[in-house]
Amino acid sequence: MAELAAEDRQPEVLFWVGCAGSFDDRAQRVTVAFTKLLQKAGVDFAILGQEESCTGDPARRAGNEFLFQMLAQQNIAVLNMYKVKKIVTACPHCFNTLKNEYPVLGGDYEVVHHTQFLKSLLAEGRLKIEGGQFKGKKITYHDSCYLGRANGVYEAPRSVLAALDADLVEMKRCRTTGLCCGAGGAQMWKEDEPGDKRINTERTEEALATGAEIIAVNCPFCLTMMSDGVKLKEQQESVMVYDLAELILNGQ
Amino acid sequence: MLQPILFAIVTITAFVFAGRQFMKIRQNILLGKDEELEGDSSQRWRNVLLIAFGQKKMFKRFVPAIFHLFIYVAFLFTQVELIEILVDGFTGSHRFFAASLGSFYTFLISFIEILSLLAFVATFVFLARRNLLKVPRFQNPEMKGWPFLDGNIILYLEILLLIGVFSMNGADKVLQGMGAAHYRPTGAFAVSSWLGPALFGGLGESTLIGIERFGWWLHILVVYGFLNYLPKSKHLHILLAFPNTYFAKLNPKGQMSNMPKIQKEVASMMDESAAMDDSGGEEEELFFGANDVTRLGWTNLLNAYTCTECGRCTSVCPANITGKKLSPRKIMMDVRDRAEEVGNNIATGSPDFISEEKRGDGLVLSKENYADGKSLFDYISREEIHACTTCNACVEACPVLINPLDIILQLRRYEILMESAGPSDWLALFNSLENSQAAWAVSEARDAWTAGI
CATH class of the missing domain: 3.40.50.2300 (Response regulator)
Structure with a gap:
């Protein structure tokens, strides 16, 4: 994302990878698979890389609201800095938090789950x-x-x-x-x-x-x-x- | 003249006693904190109409839904008969609506009789489900003792009520056939026109009048008994389902409630200028989450009083299914029991229940200064709240939009934020979230996977 921003370009969508997708061996393979699909479909996308943090889902659900707020506000600052409009993620926990819990904190984005995104790519004929x-x-x-x-x-x-x-x-x-x-x-x-x-x-x-x-x-x-x-x-x-x-x- | 006077005394007594109990329930619900209503009211009315009136969510389980519908619709329509009983009772008239409504009256009473007969069948089916078939969700540990008896008492009362209705109408029909004074013809009733003669045919007029009066009084006395039993029973859903569906949260189920105080606190930590803006503000009490009913929202307590202990939530809870202690129904029952305890203690007005640090300055006991050395955690164990996967199955299952998860979350928040307690396994999670902003402490970079492309 930082590289695109340096060139003053906005991608079609931001791919939110999430902790599991980044660090869990098995989930990494899903991340790679989804990335390959995005490339095949010719989707112009970006990732936050090191600037992405956990959305805070597990912290909030465990009851640790302080930690949730710290992570969420930090993420929102980064997302707003890059003027992100649309996010796709392969994790329903990230999806739910980004979609439902960030708006009240000042983070308003169009958030879709990767199954919804794949459905529209198939419908548009970008994926066959x-x-x-x-x-x-x-x-x-x-x-x-x-x-x-x-x-x-x-x-x-x-x-x-x-x-x-x-x-x-x-x-x-x-x-x-x-x-x-x-x-x-x-x-x-x-x-x-x-x-x-x-x-x-x-x-x-x-x-x-x-x-x-x-x-x-x-x-x-x-x-x-x-x-x-x-x-x-x-x-x-x-x-x-x-x-x-x-x-x-x-x-x- | 004796009957109207007796009726007036009984009626006024019943309503005064019931009224007092309902006021107490209102006060107990208002032990909870104020809450802001979000979202548009047309959606709320839609929920009342579809879910409370229309029983929409009941029909996820078809068989009990049908039998429940019989009792529900019979209950709704019987109110007409009840109004007539009140008018007749006070004025000494007999079947007051019959003359003015004519054949519509015949239809109405016939309709109520058919519904009552269906309700009669449903009552026996429900007794069988609890006592003979032993449907698992009525057998969980929290249902032992009073809750199990409570469920049966209501069904017994139902049977008594219906015996009253049919002996009243049946004897009336036979009396009408004999041309007895005061019992003017009302046309044929769907059930009692054949049931009456079959049961009471050939009896003398005075015996029949006795049976008719017995049925009439039994009917109204069971209604008054029920009215006074209701506030103590699990059966408040017949009234509270309506406000409860209105006040239920409209947000997506996955959205957990925000905590604005912590949001502000964190924002000021991250941004120095925001901290400066806040410096003139009042010192707010630093209390997070809930450890007692006075810390929950009032709609949480309304939820608890609305719960009729049907156990649909518990029967779909993944933790409960796999033998963990958590039962969402028990959470609701515990909250109600604790609200009763706190409410009763506050009603005594005893200064012993004023928290020690606030005692001595002429304070009157209230929910703000209440302390009895106990909390919700004396009812709900840590093990229970730790077992929740926040999957929302309980919330989805409830036919009247009760939300046990919201209460579990507030208890967890108290435990973590106020006590710094909670499952020790979570320490590693919190540490890695705090130190490396990731759910696991790993040394590799977040985008290391890109090497695999």
Whole structure:
């Protein structure tokens, strides 16, 4: 972003990578996949690089409002300095915070989730699916809480999946009643409270029961949780967990 | 003349006692802090119409929704009959509306009778769901004891009420057929025209009048009993669902409430000039989050009094499903229990409940100076609030727009901001957010992944 600003240029969209997308090995692969798709579609985009900070989602949900405000206000200062208009992110937690929680702090941007962005790229014909290697493959889609219930986005990711020509099978708990993967509310950074089983195990069992070969997710934390669940069930040879961006890239 | 006088005494007593209890509930709800209403009121009215009146969210579970609808619609329409009972009771008339409404009266009472019959069936279905089928969401630990009994008592009262209605109408129909004085023909009622003769046919006139009066008095006495039981029961949703859906937040579910005081504080830390502007301001109390009902918003407490303990929230809570202690329904029940406790103590006016540092200067006990050495954390454990994934499943599930998550968040805020406590695992998260502005402490650069392109 700094380089573009030096040339006095505005990109079409800012790609907000997020902490998971930047540092988590598995989520980095999603970041790379989504970047390749943006390049293929000829999208003029930029990243903040070192100037990006955590949006503050986990801090706020843990109850640490001071830390949230520090991160949020710092980010808003950077975003406003570059006069950012539109942001795309592959993380529904970043998406929710940027979209819903920054405006009251003075950060007003058009924020879209990468599944929504991919949907419009496909609709505009800037991205095309070829090859049909997913034809007839069973895919189940896991709604993340922060894209689904929190923001009511249920159909955009499904329409992206539909473009793959795969056989989409729904879990019993989907859309508004989708079951959490267990990572939200800063649970990602702590041990579970005592209980009978882990939430990701419960959700993975449900996903496996559909008989799907691929579990599609839209969130880096769901990606971790569902992958861990599949490993725990020793199904990692036969069932893969992918982000939607990776599936679209493979369908190219 | 005896009956109208007796009726007036009973009625006035019932309303005075109930009125007092409802005033107390109002005061208890107002123990909560003032809140600003955001968003446009037409959307709020829409919620009242669709969700409270229209029962929209109930229909996510079709079978209970249908049976609940029977009882709900019967309850709404029975109000007409109730108004007539009040008029008849005070004036000594009999079926006051019958003469003026004519055949419409016949239709109306028939309609109410059919609804009552459906409600009768629904009541037994609900008793069976609680006691025989043992539907899991009525069996959680927080439902043991009084809450379980409470759920059944209401259903028993419902049965008594319907016995009253049908013995009143049934005996009336037989009396009408005999041409008894005072019982003028009203046309055929859908249920009691056959049920009345089947049950009471062949009885003498005075016995029938006795049955008719018994039914009439039973009906109104159960209504008054219910009116006075209501404030103590979980059943306030029949009234509070309407204001509760009106006052429910309109923001996207993922948006957590902002804390303007902290926002300002942080802004002044980051910008020296803003700090200067603020220097003339009043010294504000530094209190963040909530550890008690007086620190929650009043709509949180309205939520708690509206909760009818149906447990839809708990049955979809990922933490609860996987055996953690957290139950969103219990959060609501605990908040209400604590509001009752604080409200009752404040009602005593005892200076013992004035917090120690404020005592002695002629202060009157109020919610501002109240302290009893307890807090919401005596009801809700840390383990419960730590188990929440903020997934909003409970919020989505509630048929009357109750938001347990908002309360959990405020408790977490208190714990972190006021006590510097909370799960120790989060320390690493907070440290890395503070020191490297990232959720994990990693040495590589944020854009290291670009090497993979």
